[in-house]
Every structure is written in C-alpha cells, then in structure tokens.
Amino acid sequence: SAVISQKPSRDICQRGTSLTIQCQVDSQVTMMFWYRQQPGQSLTLIATANQGSEATYESGFVIDKFPISRPNLTFSTLTVSNMSPEDSSIYLCSVSQGAREAFFGQGTRLTVV
Amino acid sequence: QKEVEQNSGPLSVPEGAIASLNCTYSDRGSQSFFWYRQYSGKSPELIMSIYSNGDKEDGRFTAQLNKASQYVSLLIRDSQPSDSATYLCAVISGGSNYKLTFGKGTLLTVNP
Numbered sequence: 001s002a003v004i005s006q007k008p009s010r011d012i013c014q015r016g017t018s019l020t021i022q023c024q025v026d027s028q029v030t031m032m033f034w035y036r037q038q039p040g041q042s043l044t045l046i047a048t049a050n051q052g053s054e055a056t057y058e059s060g061f062v063i064d065k066f067p068i069s070r071p072n073l074t075f076s077t078l079t080v081s082n083m084s085p086e087d088s089s090i091y092l093c094s095v096s097q098g099a100r101e102a103f104f105g106q107g108t109r110l111t112v113v
Numbered sequence: 114q115k116e117v118e119q120n121s122g123p124l125s126v127p128e129g130a131i132a133s134l135n136c137t138y139s140d141r142g143s144q145s146f147f148w149y150r151q152y153s154g155k156s157p158e159l160i161m162s163i164y165s166n167g168d169k170e171d172g173r174f175t176a177q178l179n180k181a182s183q184y185v186s187l188l189i190r191d192s193q194p195s196d197s198a199t200y201l202c203a204v205i206s207g208g209s210n211y212k213l214t215f216g217k218g219t220l221l222t223v224n225p
Contacts, residue, residue, distance in 0.1 A: 001159075030211075031211050033212065033213070041217075042201060042215045042216065042217045042218050043157070043201070043213075043215045045212055045213070045214075048210065048212065056210070090156075092156055092157075094213070096211060098211050099144055099145045099205050099211050100145070100162070101147065101159050101162050102147070102159070102203075102213055103159060104156040104157050104158075105156060106155075106156050107155075107156040
C-alpha cells in the first residue's frame with residue numbers, strides 16, 4: 001500500500017482564518033479524495049481531487065469554502081477557508097488506484113475557536 | 114441516494130468468540146466492498162476487500178459477499194480485546210467514479 005503523509009496532524013485555529021492541509025503520497029496514484037469526519041460520525045466525502053483540473057465536489061461542499069489543488073499524481077492540498085467552530089472536525093486524505101483498495105492518511109484534527 | 118447501512122451497535126462479545134458484523138447496500142451496480150477498522154482518534158485502516166460473491170479469508174477475518182441479497186459481512190474469529198474498534202463498511206457504487214460510500218460504523222467491544 002502507498003505511504004501517505006498528511007500535514008498538519010492537528011491544529012487549533014481562530015475563526016475567520018484559513019488552514020491548508022497537505023497530502024503527500026510516496027507513489028503515483030490515480031485517485032485522491034478528501035473526507036471529513038465529525039465527532040462520533042462516519043466519513044463524508046468532500047471532493048475528488050483531480051490532477052490538473054478543478055476538483056469534483058459533493059453536494060453540500062463548495063469550492064469557495066474548500067478549495068483543493070492537485071498539481072501532480074502524488075500531492076494534493078485542501079484548504080478550509082473562513083473557518084467557523086462548525087468546521088471543527090477530522091479531515092482525511094484518501095488515495096486509490098480506481099476501484100481497488102483505498103488508503104487513508106493519518107488525518108488532521110482541526111479545532112476552530 | 115446510494116446508501117450503506119450497518120447495525121450501529123455497540124456489539125459486545127467475549128474474548129475468543131466470533132464477532133459478526135453486517136452491512137447492506139442499496140446500489141445493485143456496486144462493484145467493490147471493503148471493511149475498515151478505526152480505533153478511537155485514528156484514521157481508518159483497511160482490513161478486508163472483496164469483489165466477487167462468496168467468502169474471502171485472511172487470518173482471523175472472513176468477508177462474505179452476496180450480491181443478490183446486497184449484503185456483505187465480516188466475521189472475526191477468536192476475537193481479541195485489541196479488536197475493539199469501530200468497523201466501517203464501505204462500497205464503491207457503479208458509476209460513482211470510484212468514490213467510497215461509508216456506513217455509519219459498528220462499535221465492537223471485546224471483553225477479556
């Protein structure tokens with residue numbers, strides 16, 4: 001399986017600010033995804049990060065709030081913009097080679113105060 | 114809306130027993146099925162994948178898939194306290210562009 005490095009592992013941020021989360025993979029992967037996991041809940045897909053083009057967002061998530069970049073096949077970033085306490089959550093990067101197994105980074109625990 | 118349903122639990126079993134976790138899915142076109150284990154405060158860890166009908170065994174874990182019934186299960190034999198975690202069922206639906214849909218998870222507690 002791919003080795004996935006996600007940074008930062010945790011952060012405490014002031015409301016109204018933005019945080020960029022990085023996801024680095026040690027090998028080229030076809031698919032990269034960003035998930036959110038709120039306390040006590042399951043995973044919700046935010047968007048699919050597309051290499052060289054705009055991300056594909058799920059219902060309820062918009063580019064202005066969660067801009068995503070994917071400049072190549074091993075790296076992606078997720079920005080959480082204009083944060084509010086409701087954005088406090090764990091954000092997870094996931095990678096896969098199509099319809100095969102998906103693997104997760106260690107997650108970023110975000111607290112907005 | 115493509116859905117994945119799991120018993121939320123909690124499921125409690127004694128050490129050494131068999132733990133049985135169940136999952137149903139709504140999309141008949143689903144093609145790939147996974148079980149993840151998530152310890153509190155950690156990210157999900159893949160423990161089993163299954164793509165065709167029948168059973169797949171890996172050590173103490175057996176995944177079972179029945180596409181006709183739209184049902185996938187995970188059996189954990191000789192359960193250990195270290196198996197205590199939330200188990201997430203995940204499915205790649207047909208035409209989903211390889212996106213995983215997760216169930217809400219089942220919390221398993223193995224009592225020594």
